[in-house]
Amino acid sequence: MKDERANEELLERYLLGQLSEEEQQRIEQRFFDDEQYYQRLLEMEDELRCAYARGILPRAQRERFERRFLIFADERKRVELARDMLAELPRVSVEDPFRPASRRSEPKAARSWPPWSFRWLSPARSLALVAVGLVIVAGCVWLLFETARLRNQLSQLRAERAAIEQQLEQRSAAERARALQLSQQLEQERARRAQLEQELARRGERPSEPSMRPAVIALLLTPGLVRGGGETKRLALPPDVRQAQLLLELTGAAYNSYRAVLLNSDGKEVWSRAGLQARLDGARRVIILNIPSRLLAEDDYELKLTGVAAAGQIEQAGSYYFTILKQ
Amino acid sequence: MTGWTLTEDALSQLLTQLDPDRARAAEKYEELRHKLMKFFKWRGCLQFEEYADRTIDLVARKLSEGAELQAANPSAFFYGVAVNLLREHWRKSVNAPGQLDDNLKLESTAGDPEKIREQEEAWREREARLACLRQCLEKLPSESVYLIKQYYSEGDALDKEQRKQIAERMNLSATALRSRAFRIRGELEQCINKCLKAGK
Numbered sequence: 292m293k294d295e296r297a298n299e300e301l302l303e304r305y306l307l308g309q310l311s312e313e314e315q316q317r318i319e320q321r322f323f324d325d326e327q328y329y330q331r332l333l334e335m336e337d338e339l340r341c342a343y344a345r346g347i348l349p350r351a352q353r354e355r356f357e358r359r360f361l362i363f364a365d366e367r368k369r370v371e372l373a374r375d376m377l378a379e380l381p382r383v384s385v386e387d388p389f390r391p392a393s394r395r396s397e398p399k400a401a402r403s404w405p406p407w408s409f410r411w412l413s414p415a416r417s418l419a420l421v422a423v424g425l426v427i428v429a430g431c432v433w434l435l436f437e438t439a440r441l442r443n444q445l446s447q448l449r450a451e452r453a454a455i456e457q458q459l460e461q462r463s464a465a466e467r468a469r470a471l472q473l474s475q476q477l478e479q480e481r482a483r484r485a486q487l488e489q490e491l492a493r494r495g496e497r498p499s500e501p502s503m504r505p506a507v508i509a510l511l512l513t514p515g516l517v518r519g520g521g522e523t524k525r526l527a528l529p530p531d532v533r534q535a536q537l538l539l540e541l542t543g544a545a546y547n548s549y550r551a552v553l554l555n556s557d558g559k560e561v562w563s564r565a566g567l568q569a570r571l572d573g574a575r576r577v578i579i580l581n582i583p584s585r586l587l588a589e590d591d592y593e594l595k596l597t598g599v600a601a602a603g604q605i606e607q608a609g610s611y612y613f614t615i616l617k618q
Numbered sequence: 619m620t621g622w623t624l625t626e627d628a629l630s631q632l633l634t635q636l637d638p639d640r641a642r643a644a645e646k647y648e649e650l651r652h653k654l655m656k657f658f659k660w661r662g663c664l665q666f667e668e669y670a671d672r673t674i675d676l677v678a679r680k681l682s683e684g685a686e687l688q689a690a691n692p693s694a695f696f697y698g699v700a701v702n703l704l705r706e707h708w709r710k711s712v713n714a715p716g717q718l719d720d721n722l723k724l725e726s727t728a729g730d731p732e733k734i735r736e737q738e739e740a741w742r743e744r745e746a747r748l749a750c751l752r753q754c755l756e757k758l759p760s761e762s763v764y765l766i767k768q769y770y771s772e773g774d775a776l777d778k779e780q781r782k783q784i785a786e787r788m789n790l791s792a793t794a795l796r797s798r799a800f801r802i803r804g805e806l807e808q809c810i811n812k813c814l815k816a817g818k
Contacts, residue, residue: 295793296778306660315661316701323653323693333656334800341770341803363659363666372807375747380771383755385764389788 302335307355340366344373507581509536512594514609523591525614534581539596539611541569541576546598549578549608556591589617624675625682632678635687650674650696657700663707673700750813754806762802769799 304310305318322329342348343356360366510526526535539551550565562582569576578596591614598608633643636650654670663669676699681687687695755763768784778792785795 308662319657319701320694320697323657323697324691326649329653330797334796337800337803338796345770359660359662362662362664366659369807371744372747372751372810373803375744375751376766376803376806377770379748379751379755380763380767383763383767385760385767388761388764 298331299335302332303339306332306336306339306359307352308359309355340370341373341377344370345377506532507534507536508532508584509538510613511538511540511577512611512613513540514542514596514611523612523614525616527616527618528584528587529618532584535584535587535615537580537582537594537611537613538572539578539580539594539609541578541608543608544598544606545569545576546600546606546608548599550597550599550605551578551580552595552597553582553586554593554595555588561586561592587615589615624678628678628682631681632674635681636692646692647674650693653693654696654700657697658704658707661704663704665707669700669703669707673703676703746814746817747810750810750817751806753813754809757809758802758806762805765795766799766802766806769795 301310301314302318305315310318318332322332339348339352339356340360343353343360348356361370508526508528510524512524528535546569548565549567549569551563551567552560553562555561564580567578567580569578571577580594592612594611594613596608596611597605599605633640633647636646637643651670651674654673655666658666658669673696677687677696680695680699685695765788768788769781781795782792785792788795790798
């Protein structure tokens, strides 16, 4: 900044002829070579011209200016022109282009009313502004109501959702309880089965099959049926059945003991047992025979029962007929 | 330099040495001539235009005789010749620097018809000038008018601080503001001179 001012003072002194020959030549060599420097000189010259035209140069400078410049007719004309311009410029009305746009177009005299009173607007604009305002207010009111309605709706939905969630929770709890109960029952059944299996194992019978397959299979026979025809009872023997239990129903006299002889279809004895005692099965008198199933091939059989009386005599007590079938 | 006139060949050679491009050379020629005129005027030479042309003629003659301009600084050659011519002018000059011209004295008109006529003529010229000035101000962009109004008429022209404030308001540096004001005034002057010529 100081250098700038020093340079300007130097140029001013050059123009007013206050420098030595050497200093003048230095400036002249520079402005011949440097266009910007030359322009600064021209600007400084014009500054002096205008200052002289306005009559504000100090006396010494004014006299120097007159001696240096006003000896030229064109310079005198330029000074007169500058004087005219300076006299005319204050009369010229021009808007400030550097003022903010919102404050530029309205002359100060018109701004006697405060902005909020709208009196500075034309009637048409006022009406338009009021209409816009009403629309905005109506819009705001509608928004308020809509917001309240939506809020209520939201609250309801939230309550419904909570109720549904509660129901689902209850159902879920019930389901969990049922599942737990079933699981416990299953565990109990498993435990019972294990116990039974242990019991059976202890008794020597291995239940290789589930309980649907019995170790002994029973057949109730009544005497007097004829072999080979009619309604001979049949007994299907599964392969894992060890014994066939025959219940012979007694219908004649009672004996002290009995003897049973089993004959196949060829009349061959396949099994016998003596010293059998009758027992009561409900209202009936029966003799129970346990015959190993390995002795019972698939065939028609006759079982002859003889009784031993008190005197020792042996008498026919009955004949029983059945058929064995192998599964 | 008596007996030598600038020929077309010599001028052409001068222009070529200023710049190989003829259009650029013509521009540089005009710039140099303008500077030479300013130089002689600032040194108080009343015949500044004549001496500027004489400088150019002398340079052209020297070039035609075998001299060459320095490519880096061709204007130095012109300046050197101009200084020599100036010294020759001082030796011969009647209007030495520092003496006022009689044309300045416009006020002493009492009883002198010639002076009265001159004053009336000056008054008519001023009126014509003012009319042209108003016309030219209207043609300028409003921003330019506002700038020169602020710069020249609002406050003291020599008040640097005031100029600085104006520059800041217009978002310009002080130097840029001065340059712009000078340019606008130059446009205004050209417009007025053209207007005055058209009016004659």
